[in-house]
Amino acid sequence: MKKRSIVRLFTTILIIAGSVGLIGWILTNNKKKNEAKTAVVAQSGSDVAVRVEEVKTQNIDLDFAVNGNFAPAQQMDYAAESSGRVVRVLVDEGSNVRRGQTLAIIDAGTLNVDLESAQATLQSAQRDLQRYENAYKTGGVTQQQLDQARLAVQNAQARVSQSKIRVGDANVRSSINGFVNKRYIEPGAFVSPGAKLFELVDVSKLKLAVIVNENQVAQLKVGDPVQVKASVFPDKNFTGRVSFIAAKADAALSFPVEVEIANTGSKIKAGMYGTAMFDFPGQAPVVVVPRSAFVGGVNNNQLFVLDAGNIARTRKVIAGRIMGDQVEVLQGLSTGDKVITSGQINIVDGTKVEPIQ
Numbered sequence: 001m002k003k004r005s006i007v008r009l010f011t012t013i014l015i016i017a018g019s020v021g022l023i024g025w026i027l028t029n030n031k032k033k034n035e036a037k038t039a040v041v042a043q044s045g046s047d048v049a050v051r052v053e054e055v056k057t058q059n060i061d062l063d064f065a066v067n068g069n070f071a072p073a074q075q076m077d078y079a080a081e082s083s084g085r086v087v088r089v090l091v092d093e094g095s096n097v098r099r100g101q102t103l104a105i106i107d108a109g110t111l112n113v114d115l116e117s118a119q120a121t122l123q124s125a126q127r128d129l130q131r132y133e134n135a136y137k138t139g140g141v142t143q144q145q146l147d148q149a150r151l152a153v154q155n156a157q158a159r160v161s162q163s164k165i166r167v168g169d170a171n172v173r174s175s176i177n178g179f180v181n182k183r184y185i186e187p188g189a190f191v192s193p194g195a196k197l198f199e200l201v202d203v204s205k206l207k208l209a210v211i212v213n214e215n216q217v218a219q220l221k222v223g224d225p226v227q228v229k230a231s232v233f234p235d236k237n238f239t240g241r242v243s244f245i246a247a248k249a250d251a252a253l254s255f256p257v258e259v260e261i262a263n264t265g266s267k268i269k270a271g272m273y274g275t276a277m278f279d280f281p282g283q284a285p286v287v288v289v290p291r292s293a294f295v296g297g298v299n300n301n302q303l304f305v306l307d308a309g310n311i312a313r314t315r316k317v318i319a320g321r322i323m324g325d326q327v328e329v330l331q332g333l334s335t336g337d338k339v340i341t342s343g344q345i346n347i348v349d350g351t352k353v354e355p356i357q
Helices: 002-043 109-137 143-169
Strands: 048-054 056-058 064-079 084-089 102-106 171-173 178-183 196-212 225-230 233-245 255-262 273-278 286-290 302-307 311-316 318-323 326-331 338-342 353-356
Touching: 064 178, 102 196, 109 143, 196 233, 196 273, 225 255, 286 338
Parallel strands: 048 353
Antiparallel strands: 048 338, 056 286, 064 196, 064 273, 084 102, 102 171, 178 196, 196 255, 225 233, 225 273, 233 255, 286 326, 302 311, 302 338, 318 326
């Protein structure tokens, strides 16, 4: 029984080894045949039919339009600086406010007590300093004791300043001109540090946030004028300017761009849809070739050109922008050169070809 199992295993191994050898022989034979065919194409006198196209210069339409959302030029979320009860709320949602205007008043009773205590400590420290200065003149105290008295006055002054700031923060004031978009508090409510009080937005200027690709962002610079349309006002044109261009692409290899516009009369609301139309007049003509002319893809920067006597020659070029089925060539080709756009798989450098229409 054991002998039969060994024979069966040995037979299986022979079959696998034979199969592997057969596959290797077939692949090697096919490779030799392909190399022979390539050599025949390169060395034989038969012409390989290929399609060619003459290199031209043409104007490229770089104009484009992208959609985005309008956002306020400024938006501020106000939070409580200290604990206290809301005494008064002086604005409501939709109110127009100015910079420095008081929005709400929070009970500052405890803060006033702290301020009075700090002021009393300062007065005491100042009296002590006066006594130490007089005693120092007669040798009653040391220089170190006098310095400590002076430091105590400075610390007391700092505490008074901090207390005044906290009392001032009890009156919530606007730091921008704009509108109250949201109000989160009511009179009588108790707030803690960090609690949201108001959301203010300035829509006198708006930012249209859009996303562009690498070819498009290369044409933009901050300050460029841009025509803008709002979806809710299709018959109106707005003029803006590029105010921001991202220095780094996002995860999708796109670049955020912002266009700032003056929102006269606050016709456009933040959050509405808009379209930025980028126009590039006076564009210089560039050398372009079909994308199919590149061997192994545009990134290889290699193609075949038709030389004298209908000989295919390999040419290294530098590719630029890709625009659909056309590719800009920055270096390596001149107007009037003829590039091979199909049939490259059947030719090598030096192959004699027959151009067809």
